[in-house]
Amino acid sequence: QKEVEQDPGPLSVPEGAIVSLNCTYSNSAFQYFMWYRQYSRKGPELLMYTYSSGNKEDGRFTAQVDKSSKYISLFIRDSQPSDSATYLCASYSSASKIIFGSGTRLSIRP
Amino acid sequence: SAVISQKPSRDICQRGTSLTIQCQVDSQVTMMFWYRQQPGQSLTLIATANQGSEATYESGFVIDKFPISRPNLTFSTLTVSNMSPEDSSIYLCSLRGLTGELFFGEGSRLTVL
Numbered sequence: 566q567k568e569v570e571q572d573p574g575p576l577s578v579p580e581g582a583i584v585s586l587n588c589t590y591s592n593s594a595f596q597y598f599m600w601y602r603q604y605s606r607k608g609p610e611l612l613m614y615t616y617s618s619g620n621k622e623d624g625r626f627t628a629q630v631d632k633s634s635k636y637i638s639l640f641i642r643d644s645q646p647s648d649s650a651t652y653l654c655a656s657y658s659s660a661s662k663i664i665f666g667s668g669t670r671l672s673i674r675p
Numbered sequence: 676s677a678v679i680s681q682k683p684s685r686d687i688c689q690r691g692t693s694l695t696i697q698c699q700v701d702s703q704v705t706m707m708f709w710y711r712q713q714p715g716q717s718l719t720l721i722a723t724a725n726q727g728s729e730a731t732y733e734s735g736f737v738i739d740k741f742p743i744s745r746p747n748l749t750f751s752t753l754t755v756s757n758m759s760p761e762d763s764s765i766y767l768c769s770l771r772g773l774t775g776e777l778f779f780g781e782g783s784r785l786t787v788l
Binding site: 657 | 676679681685718720733774780781782784
């Protein structure tokens with residue numbers, strides 16, 4: 566079992582829809598959670614960085630962590646074609662290296 | 676966050692040759708990290724590069740194949756030696772922010788024929 570699992574997609578939604586991207590992790594010691602956006606032929610760009618459980622909002626993006634179920638989510642409201650990219654989740658603890666999911670390809674249809 | 680610049684951004688190489696990737700950061704950092712992203716796969720840490728000491732390699736990666744230099748606090752290089760088509764990947768330079776988050780350069784996309 567991979568330490569961080571992510572549905573590879575591709576996920577295609579119409580413009581304006583709410584997008585839900587999800588990951589699960591297996592290491593209960595993980596405390597830090599990150600979401601990255603990666604456009605084609607570019608490096609990953611950090612979108613959200615959260616600690617422990619709860620929600621964090623930044624503009625149209627909301628990161629949610631449920632440590633009881635080891636489930637992390639990224640919600641994108643009012644999705645735009647410019648949101649089309651691959652989204653990577655990542656988790657780690659203070660004693661571990663950062664573990665990345667394999668990424669979900671998202672396409673927003675105009 | 677720091678600006679991380681990588682060169683080359685992409686290259687096409689012949690089997691058996693070596694290529695050196697450069698990473699320049701606009702601020703001084705103690706540790707720099709090199710990752711590999713193979714097509715359709717997750718990011719895999721190759722090694723951690725500390726200034727003034729030997730790089731620390733992850734399981735499955737060896738210095739002879741991926742020699743790393745770290746001559747100062749703003750620069751590092753990763754060499755991919757004796758390349759084969761299996762080395763075709765995106766190679767990424769990265770560093771940790773003040774609160775632990777990881778920032779990446781734009782990546783170097785290598786295609787080995």
